[in-house]
Amino acid sequence: MGRRQVLIDTALRLFYEHGIHAIGINQVLQESGVAKQTLYNHFESKDSLVEAAVEHRDKLFFQWLESRMSSQPAGREALMEMFDAVHDWFNNRVPTLHRFYGCFFINTCGEYSDPEHPVHKRCAAHKTRIFELLKQHTREICSSEADAEELANALFLLKEGAIVKAHVEGDLDAALKAKGVASRMISPH
Amino acid sequence: MGRRQVLIDTALRLFYEHGIHAIGINQVLQESGVAKQTLYNHFESKDSLVEAAVEHRDKLFFQWLESRMSSQPAGREALMEMFDAVHDWFNNRVPTLHRFYGCFFINTCGEYSDPEHPVHKRCAAHKTRIFELLKQHTREICSSEADAEELANALFLLKEGAIVKAHVEGDLDAALKAKGVASRMISPH
């Protein structure tokens, strides 16, 4: 693997576990076994490494979720599969996503609160992308675009709420509870 | 106001806006106009100031929400009022809670991911307290304790999801959308 990717992987792992401001550039270098100059050949600053890490996590997470959902028929089944997928994530059964420390994008926005900051914007874009993925499937089971938007929104809120509850309160069944609520919302449709 | 409280207020404001690890003790001291030794007379370390700030925010937030909800009849009306309350919060109409930068407890857990850390534990305790507040009201409109637990859980997830969506994506109507979902969940009961 190229040095650039090694740096991104190491940085993402450390940032995700401890937060971004808690991790120094020197620690990233030491754990990745890369020289400092090499880092500054590939990135112009720590912030630009942070951006790359967020971008990488976006790709990693989205591809994983999309792949999980597409293992089921589009619509109701795929949406239910989403909750099973995040349930696996909460319970550390998805090595790709590392151990569960909440949502990296939510955590990162806690450290970059300014909505105009590039890092915050990338986190927002990720959430919007996930939302669109949900909407793609709610359209399959809703009769109007407005209904699809509304249902996707409800499912999105349940999913985000479950992530928070799982991380903050350590509730490892949060995803299953959210799935229960969601299934009751969808079935009468 | 005593120096101790001045320090807590200033620290909370800065921690909430920028994250905890991004704020140094010296900045807290400068903005609060307090000498360094005074801080270390009242707190044995930065971490203990952080704990005090979290505890203060817990008190501040819980009392505010409880007071807003008790302005309405217990049960359905109070639960709906909760969504109106957080809607006001998102839109910066609650000076007590400062400008909206997401949930301080969620953000803080992003920086203290170890669930055994005292700071993380205090954040978890806050969320549990809020959940119990909701359950108090769902009991009024549910026929069994299990139903009350289930409904409180659903409303809690919607609320947490709305906080995340409002902060990360800047969706200022997230609370109203969550309220819509919630009202549709409650009315058929």
Added chain:
DNA sequence: TTAAAAATAGACCGACTTGTCTACTTCAAG
């Protein structure tokens, strides 16, 4: 009035921060 308590300003400590710079090595392509 006096004595104790609390707060002040600010020097100081060692460790760490991001980032630059130099000198040396590794390696691959022509």
Added chain:
DNA sequence: CTTGAAGTAGACAAGTCGGTCTATTTTTAA
């Protein structure tokens, strides 16, 4: 075999970090 790119190790800079210490002033209470 040579040339140039890429990587390494580590010193270095200027500043910040949490925290301690001293010396002085202000406040409070007996």
